[in-house]
Amino acid sequence: MQEHIRNFVIIAHVDHGKSTLADRLLELTGTVEKRKMHEQYLDTMELEQERGITIKMQPVRMRYRPVSSTNSESITNKRMTDSLEFVNSLKDSLFVDEYELNLIDTPGHVDFSYEVSRALAAVEGAILLVDATKGVQAQTLANLRVAIAQGLTIIPAINKIDLPHSRPDDVEREILDVFETFNLLPDRIFRISAKTGEGVEELLNEVVRSVPAPGGDAGAPLRALVFDSMYDSYKGVVAHVRVVDGVVHSRERMHLMVSRQESEIKEVGTFSPAPIPSVELRAGEIGYIATGLKEISLAKIGDTITHEREDLRAYEPLPGYKDPMPAVFSSIFPGEESAFDEMKEALEQLKLNDAALYYEQEYSEALGRGWKCGFLGMLHMEIVLERLRREYNLEIVVTTPSVIYQIKKKNGEIITIYTPAKFPDPTEIVETLEPWVRMEVMTPPEYLSGVMQLLQTIRGDYKDTQTLGGQTLRITYEAPLAEIITDFYDKLKSISSGYASLSYDVIGDQPGDVVKLDVMLAGDKVEAFSRIIPRLRAERDGRKLVEKIKEVIHPENFAVAIQATIGGKVIARETKSAMSKDVTGYLYGGDYTRKKKLLEKQKRGKKRMKAMGHVNIDAETFMKVFKSG
Ligand code: GDP
Numbered sequence: 066m067q068e069h070i071r072n073f074v075i076i077a078h079v080d081h082g083k084s085t086l087a088d089r090l091l092e093l094t095g096t097v098e099k100r101k102m103h104e105q106y107l108d109t110m111e112l113e114q115e116r117g118i119t120i121k122m123q124p125v126r127m128r129y130r131p132v133s134s135t136n137s138e139s140i141t142n143k144r145m146t147d148s149l150e151f152v153n154s155l156k157d158s159l160f161v162d163e164y165e166l167n168l169i170d171t172p173g174h175v176d177f178s179y180e181v182s183r184a185l186a187a188v189e190g191a192i193l194l195v196d197a198t199k200g201v202q203a204q205t206l207a208n209l210r211v212a213i214a215q216g217l218t219i220i221p222a223i224n225k226i227d228l229p230h231s232r233p234d235d236v237e238r239e240i241l242d243v244f245e246t247f248n249l250l251p252d253r254i255f256r257i258s259a260k261t262g263e264g265v266e267e268l269l270n271e272v273v274r275s276v277p278a279p280g281g282d283a284g285a286p287l288r289a290l291v292f293d294s295m296y297d298s299y300k301g302v303v304a305h306v307r308v309v310d311g312v313v314h315s316r317e318r319m320h321l322m323v324s325r326q327e328s329e330i331k332e333v334g335t336f337s338p339a340p341i342p343s344v345e346l347r348a349g350e351i352g353y354i355a356t357g358l359k360e361i362s363l364a365k366i367g368d369t370i371t372h373e374r375e376d377l378r379a380y381e382p383l384p385g386y387k388d389p390m391p392a393v394f395s396s397i398f399p400g401e402e403s404a405f406d407e408m409k410e411a412l413e414q415l416k417l418n419d420a421a422l423y424y425e426q427e428y429s430e431a432l433g434r435g436w437k438c439g440f441l442g443m444l445h446m447e448i449v450l451e452r453l454r455r456e457y458n459l460e461i462v463v464t465t466p467s468v469i470y471q472i473k474k475k476n477g478e479i480i481t482i483y484t485p486a487k488f489p490d491p492t493e494i495v496e497t498l499e500p501w502v503r504m505e506v507m508t509p510p511e512y513l514s515g516v517m518q519l520l521q522t523i524r525g526d527y528k529d530t531q532t533l534g535g536q537t538l539r540i541t542y543e544a545p546l547a548e549i550i551t552d553f554y555d556k557l558k559s560i561s562s563g564y565a566s567l568s569y570d571v572i573g574d575q576p577g578d579v580v581k582l583d584v585m586l587a588g589d590k591v592e593a594f595s596r597i598i599p600r601l602r603a604e605r606d607g608r609k610l611v612e613k614i615k616e617v618i619h620p621e622n623f624a625v626a627i628q629a630t631i632g633g634k635v636i637a638r639e640t641k642s643a644m645s646k647d648v649t650g651y652l653y654g655g656d657y658t659r660k661k662k663l664l665e666k667q668k669r670g671k672k673r674m675k676a677m678g679h680v681n682i683d684a685e686t687f688m689k690v691f692k693s694g
């Protein structure tokens with residue numbers, strides 16, 4: 066049984082065709098009937114289908130009997146001079162056996178690199194898919210690196226060969242160069258079209274042939290690796306698992322080794338891709354364990370499930386567990402105060418299925434009640450915000466994102482902060498540490514100078530440039546994470562017409578000369594505008610910020626001073642002129658209540674005005690300032 070299992074993933078840079086290939090595999094193995102097939106079958110989130118990116122693909126079990134034309138030919142053509150030889154070749158040949166193939170997903174993007182590493186730890190093989198028109202891109206390399214570190218068998222395949230401008234020969238050289246940087250040489254590089262299906266069967270046969278059957282001992286105490294989990298209102302937290310050792314049944318009592326939780330298993334089963342209950346899951350298999358637990362944080366990715374019973378229990382958890390660590394923080398507020406409870410519920414809902422999402426309630430004088438949220442990275446943040454907007458129909462104000470700073474204070478205290486409001490007075494600070502990343506930018510040569518110019522605008526150190534296959538350059542750079550969390554990626558895409566790509570790994574904290582920039586409006590500090598920035602850019606950023614604020618705030622009937630300050634010292638200043646009477650006499654002529662009423666009407670009664678001392682700012686204006694980076 067175990068020797069007929071193949072567990073694998075598809076790794077690819079976004080858009081290189083992972084979901085489309087998965088569709089073809091489902092068809093080829095008859096897992097999903099052709100008439101029920103719609104594109105990107107395993108992408109379940111509306112957001113994914115719409116934007117065509119794969120955030121989370123369903124795991125799926127397929128049954129497959131590899132009858133390839135080459136295979137059957139080679140056997141029928143064989144002269145049966147030796148009947149014993151023939152029988153042996155039949156026995157060895159693939160086509161007598163049915164295989165169980167488990168395809169699971171990796172989230173692909175760097176934000177989820179830990180999740181990727183756990184998904185890869187659950188399988189023995191990976192199809193490395195590279196777009197024949199785009200070549201090797203940043204995530205291709207980042208994912209390949211993790212796959213190699215996990216000791217997986219890697220099958221490279223060039224996809225989209227049906228496209229007229231595909232350049233498979235160049236891309237093949239790039240792939241060879243990439244493998245060479247790891248001192249590896251692939252046996253063969255497949256050429257396929259996930260769209261037309263060309264070459265897909267051969268590729269799948271190669272998975273069966275070269276990916277090793279899972280190891281593990283069904284007789285040993287149970288150890289199941291949780292590589293993903295989701296919440297179900299009936300079954301509680303459903304852990305997606307790879308059973309490494311032992312056997313697990315429904316109704317048994319289980320123990321989670323990291324979170325130290327016990328519970329009774331409600332159900333075990335496999336993915337078709339819909340969940341199908343089964344009697345047991347054995348070593349080598351991939352499936353799910355419905356834990357009955359009520360909180361996803363109790364069955365975290367990377368945890369190990371074993372039996373509760375002392376005599377059946379494993380004592381060594383599977384290696385590689387890490388706590389989810391948010392890297393980027395932002396405050397979010399409802400666009401209208403009355404939506405607070407709705408938004409609270411929405412966050413709770415999202416959290417049910419996302420253990421990595423962190424939030425705590427906070428209060429801002431300017432924006433009212435909201436939450437400080439922690440995200441794994443910018444894509445994670447974007448996904449969460451997009452879902453709040455789309456699935457819960459909420460209007461949200463999001464503050465400028467921040468990284469985590471470690472601050473050593475003169476009184477010996479070391480504090481961790483991720484919100485400008487908590488930044489101590491400069492006179493109290495001995496040293497501030499900020500997270501650094503190693504970045505890899507991949508770009509076609511024609512965009513090199515633009516990319517280098519962009520890299521020079523961020524604080525960081527150039528490390529290295531490498532050529533891959535003559536068509537792609539790989540630039541290595543080290544820089545503070547703070548430099549790339551706002552608009553670096555968008556700028557990179559725009560200077561390279563979308564061709565350059567980025568991946569990064571956090572490499573640790575380093576001292577950073579950063580300061581807190583405050584904004585005063587008509588003499589009152591507006592805390593919501595404060596941000597932590599590098600000192601060397603303080604003046605420029607301060608000037609840009611006051612200019613932006615001047616541009617977007619509504620005029621009052623008096624002149625408003627806009628000042629940027631550091632530690633109380635003014636570094637930039639602008640004045641928003643008073644509204645001239647003739648234009649706005651109608652709107653602003655009346656008393657405050659009337660003016661407010663009119664403004665509210667103008668905003669369809671939806672936006673909320675905040676009097677900041679003497680100055681009124683609405684949520685939309687805040688948003689415009691935050692968006693300016
Ligand atoms: P993913 O982000 O890696 O999951 O990529 P998708 O499978 O969503 O594919 C991205 C886009 O490329 C979609 O528009 C697909 O239709 C298209 N695509 C995928 N494979 C092929 C292929 O072999 N040929 C062509 N012409 N288009 C493809």
Ligand code: MG
Binds near residue numbers: 084105117
């Ligand atoms: Mg996709």
